[in-house]
Amino acid sequence: MKKYQVFFLLFILSLIACNDTSDSITSINEGKLLLNRVMVDGKLYKEFSYDADAKLIQMNEYYNDSLSNSETYQYNSDGRLEKRIHDGFVDTFEYNENGLLISYTSYYSRTAKQWNEEYQYNSSNQIQKGITFYNGEKRGYVEYQYDT
Numbered sequence: 001m002k003k004y005q006v007f008f009l010l011f012i013l014s015l016i017a018c019n020d021t022s023d024s025i026t027s028i029n030e031g032k033l034l035l036n037r038v039m040v041d042g043k044l045y046k047e048f049s050y051d052a053d054a055k056l057i058q059m060n061e062y063y064n065d066s067l068s069n070s071e072t073y074q075y076n077s078d079g080r081l082e083k084r085i086h087d088g089f090v091d092t093f094e095y096n097e098n099g100l101l102i103s104y105t106s107y108y109s110r111t112a113k114q115w116n117e118e119y120q121y122n123s124s125n126q127i128q129k130g131i132t133f134y135n136g137e138k139r140g141y142v143e144y145q146y147d148t
Contacts, residue, residue, distance in 0.1 A: 103118045
């Protein structure tokens with residue numbers, strides 16, 4: 001589960017930061033180029049929607065021309081990802097006054113189960129440690145190391 005959480009966080013951050021200049025890009029929001037849809041073999045595979053600030057607010061995935069998955073994204077007043085809703089999960093991100101991610105919570109409404117990770121930072125503002133919880137009970141930790 002820990003690998004999934006780290007992978008998911010990196011995936012979302014890369015989605016938000018990505019700029020692409022392929023043929024499937026639509027120009028909106030004062031000339032900003034944003035990915036609108038992805039076609040595979042002539043069929044719609046993914047579709048992206050943005051708010052007025054060019055932030056991703058919804059991603060839909062299609063299989064055989066039918067919607068197979070939908071995710072929505074919400075942002076706080078500072079423009080940081082605050083909530084991701086998908087597949088019965090609500091993922092919540094909390095930040096400190098410096099804008100650093102301090103916790104990630106994933107709640108699964110169908111079973112009322114919750115996973116949480118709280119982050120500690122080193123003097124370079126890099127995540128040093130993530131303490132993991134399951135339904136409020138401490139389960140372990142992840143230590144992060146960086147090379148030069």
